Amino acid sequence: MELVTLSGIGVRIGGNQALSNVDFGIEKGEIVTVVGPNGSGKTTLLRTIIGAQKPTAGKLHRAKGLKIGYVPQRLSIDATLPLTVERFLNLPLRHRRPDIEAALHHAGAEGLESRQMVALSGGQFQRVLLARALLKKPDLLILDEPTTGLDQPGSASLYRQIEQLRSDLGTAILMVSHELHVVMSASDRVVCLNGHVCCHGTPEIVASAPEYRALFGSGTQGALALYRHDHDHHHHSHSDHSHEHGACDHA
Amino acid sequence: MLDDFLVRATLAGLGVALAAAPLGCFVVWRRMAYFGDATAHAAILGVALSLALSTSVFTGALAVALMMAFAVSALSGRGYAMDTLLGVLAHSALAFGLVAVSFLKGVRVDLNAYLFGDILAVGQSDLAVIWIGAALVVALVTWRWSALLTSTLSPDLAYASGIDPKREQLVLTLGLAIVVAVAIKVVGALLIVALLIIPAASARPLSRTPESMAVIAALIGGTAAILGLRASFLWDTPAGPTIVCVAAVIFLATNTVTRLKRR
Numbered sequence: 001m002e003l004v005t006l007s008g009i010g011v012r013i014g015g016n017q018a019l020s021n022v023d024f025g026i027e028k029g030e031i032v033t034v035v036g037p038n039g040s041g042k043t044t045l046l047r048t049i050i051g052a053q054k055p056t057a058g059k060l061h062r063a064k065g066l067k068i069g070y071v072p073q074r075l076s077i078d079a080t081l082p083l084t085v086e087r088f089l090n091l092p093l094r095h096r097r098p099d100i101e102a103a104l105h106h107a108g109a110e111g112l113e114s115r116q117m118v119a120l121s122g123g124q125f126q127r128v129l130l131a132r133a134l135l136k137k138p139d140l141l142i143l144d145e146p147t148t149g150l151d152q153p154g155s156a157s158l159y160r161q162i163e164q165l166r167s168d169l170g171t172a173i174l175m176v177s178h179e180l181h182v183v184m185s186a187s188d189r190v191v192c193l194n195g196h197v198c199c200h201g202t203p204e205i206v207a208s209a210p211e212y213r214a215l216f217g218s219g220t221q222g223a224l225a226l227y228r229h230d231h232d233h234h235h236h237s238h239s240d241h242s243h244e245h246g247a248c249d250h251a
Numbered sequence: 252m253l254d255d256f257l258v259r260a261t262l263a264g265l266g267v268a269l270a271a272a273p274l275g276c277f278v279v280w281r282r283m284a285y286f287g288d289a290t291a292h293a294a295i296l297g298v299a300l301s302l303a304l305s306t307s308v309f310t311g312a313l314a315v316a317l318m319m320a321f322a323v324s325a326l327s328g329r330g331y332a333m334d335t336l337l338g339v340l341a342h343s344a345l346a347f348g349l350v351a352v353s354f355l356k357g358v359r360v361d362l363n364a365y366l367f368g369d370i371l372a373v374g375q376s377d378l379a380v381i382w383i384g385a386a387l388v389v390a391l392v393t394w395r396w397s398a399l400l401t402s403t404l405s406p407d408l409a410y411a412s413g414i415d416p417k418r419e420q421l422v423l424t425l426g427l428a429i430v431v432a433v434a435i436k437v438v439g440a441l442l443i444v445a446l447l448i449i450p451a452a453s454a455r456p457l458s459r460t461p462e463s464m465a466v467i468a469a470l471i472g473g474t475a476a477i478l479g480l481r482a483s484f485l486w487d488t489p490a491g492p493t494i495v496c497v498a499a500v501i502f503l504a505t506n507t508v509t510r511l512k513r514r
Binding site: 069 | 398411451452
């Protein structure tokens with residue numbers, strides 16, 4: 001049973017076709033990463049799934065009672081808004097103190113309860129956002145470029161935290177990322193987006209797809225080489241991939 | 252007790268300050284100060300219309316303030332930046348209001364009273380309107396508080412929590428329209444925004460949570476109303492502006508003290 005299913009989704013924003021004919025789904029406990037160049041509709045896809053953007057075509061189905069935790073790419077809190085971490089975590093619903101402590105622990109942000117949101121460092125801020133998303137006990141966690149503004153050790157440790165969440169809590173995770181090497185190692189499936197789904201499947205399949213290489217070119221050679229080396233067998237049998245391996249759309 | 256004009260004026264000022272405080276916080280957090288201006292200026296047009304149609308000033312001001320609020324919501328995101336849009340709407344509404352007033356032959360309109368308010372002329376029925384309006388606004392904001400706050404932080408976070416930020420924006424706009432309509436007699440169209448923003452801005456350095464900021468803003472607004480009225484009585488200064496002056500002095504004080512403490 002898929003948590004979220006998109007079939008033939010199209011989104012027009014102000015006369016601009018941001019997404020067209022997107023078929024996509026995510027299952028329980030899966031980690032799926034969306035990659036794509038700037039303006040390829042990655043954020044639009046996430047916003048459509050959380051309900052912030054109405055699709056102009058196609059059907060969006062959410063499993064009954066699905067709880068989504070959302071970590072936005074950026075959240076600018078106006079300096080005139082006094083807000084402690086604890087108060088932020090209690091928005092919009094109040095939670096019990098032990099739950100808050102547990103969420104902060106899972107997000108790797110222990111002990112920040114009484115700090116002001118605007119005084120947090122970039123890494124702490126992202127982790128608090130993650131903790132807030134976790135408080136709902138979500139079935140599906142959606143993260144939009146969760147490591148924006150973090151340095152490499154910071155983002156590596158955040159990604160480790162995210163993987164840990166899946167194994168601890170069984171949460172399905174859908175994220176947008178531009179850090180291809182991380183994407184390739186941590187995801188069960190990768191969706192390559194450029195206004196439409198141009199390619200999807202296991203990381204190895206996507207990495208070897210010509211559409212993907214056309215989009216990401218030579219800058220990612222290192223990361224791709226690693227995968228081509230390890231999983232060379234995949235693209236020899238390209239035509240008969242089973243469903244869970246995914247498929248590449250060569251049209 | 253309500254026979255004394257100074258008591259009535261004080262109660263009117265307290266009512267407006269109470270309703271303006273939580274709304275003012277949102278106006279500050281959402282950077283929509285101009286929105287208050289637009290609504291307040293439009294209310295002048297409402298005053299003109301209500302005199303022409305011989306309805307109560309409150310009804311006319313409320314109707315036009317609401318129309319303005321809906322117009323801004325509908326027009327936003329269609330190519331003009333919000334400040335441009337509000338600038339166009341606010342000043343044209345004010346201009347149309349002033350022109351409309353000039354057509355009212357035979358009706359003596361003291362425009363000054365609506366631009367600057369006349370808190371000392373507040374009657375018992377005005378007082379009832381102000382307090383009912385204030386109670387409504389406080390109830391509305393309290394009821395929607397969490398949803399409003401979440402939408403203020405980020406519309407997308409609100410959507411993900413099943414809150415429609417557009418509906419919350421409408422709630423806020425509705426509250427603003429009510430406050431403007433009840434306050435126009437007290438402080439006038441030009442000073443309403445001051446009562447929204449200055450107490451909230453003065454409360455900011457003293458607050459650690461959004462709730463405490465709203466409560467402290469209400470206390471500061473109330474203090475400004477009481478002290479301002481006393482001062483205007485003692486020195487025979489115009490009441491509305493004196494209240495705003497006191498609020499401005501409090502703003503200066505809280506911000507200076509906090510800055511000195513931090514050193």
